Amino acid sequence: MEQLRTALTGGTACEVCGRLPHPRRLRLTLAKLLAIFPVEFALHAAVLALHPPYLVSVTLLVITTTALVIWVIEPSTMHLLRSWLHAPRSQPPSGIESLWRIRVTLADRPGALERLTHELAEADANILGLHVHPVDDGVRDELVVSTPDTVSSRWLLEAIENAGGRDAHVWPTTTLALVDGQTKALSLSAQVVSDPSELPHAVAELLGAHLVTDRVTLEGPLPADGTVLKIPSPWTGLFAFTRPGEPFTPAESARAHRLAQLAELALTRCP
Known part of the structure; x- marks a missing residue:
């Protein structure tokens, strides 16, 4: 003790x-x-x-x-x-910050993103990264923000709701979320070209997902929540990936399918 x-x-x-x-x-x-x-x-x-x-x-x-x-x-x-x-209890250093990953659907109209950034600023959230993905009912924004360690996920969700956001998800994350996505995708593409059998592992790393090996999931329909993604295998059948609680965006689906096409092209050119 x-x-x-x-x-x-x-x-x-x-x-x-x-x-x-x-x-x-x-x-x-x-x-x-x-x-x-x-x-x-x-x-x-x-x-x-x-x-x-x-x-x-x-x-x-x-x-x-x-x-x-x-x-x-x-x-x-x-x-x-x-x-x-005794003096008052020691307080933690004020410089300690938390990192959060946010996904939210906004209306596709001028000012929607500005309102979101304003509400996040009111919650002491500093936006470090932003990606926008078009979807059927608006735009799906993915953000990485830093906040003081006193700010909770509930505060961030309230700020997003005040900004008119829908289907919001907030997760704690690490500095790995700030790695440049394009550089990571190029590195994994080179890995797939060098060894096409690395395709499922490269896609799982690119999307932060898990490879599905359950045959029922592989052969069944996709769930409505968008947390399972299937891509064609260069050999036969399909590869399936899951990310519970974090739906795949259309842009992520396109990247995964492009890697599958790259692996298939690399196989056809192998002697």
């Missing part, structure tokens, strides 16, 4: 109550004096009033004071004075 506390607090927690930061030496000394003085005062007053033998007086003072101060008085006083003894 002590190792866990040290790991979580960076080794700066007080040994008495675990609060951050550790009390200053002057305040710690004053707190201990406040704990000892009333006990010492009461015992000396009792000794002077009763007049026991000298040795008995010394022994009584030493044993009683030590026991009360170490095991009773000092811990209780330290706990009682903790709000004065």
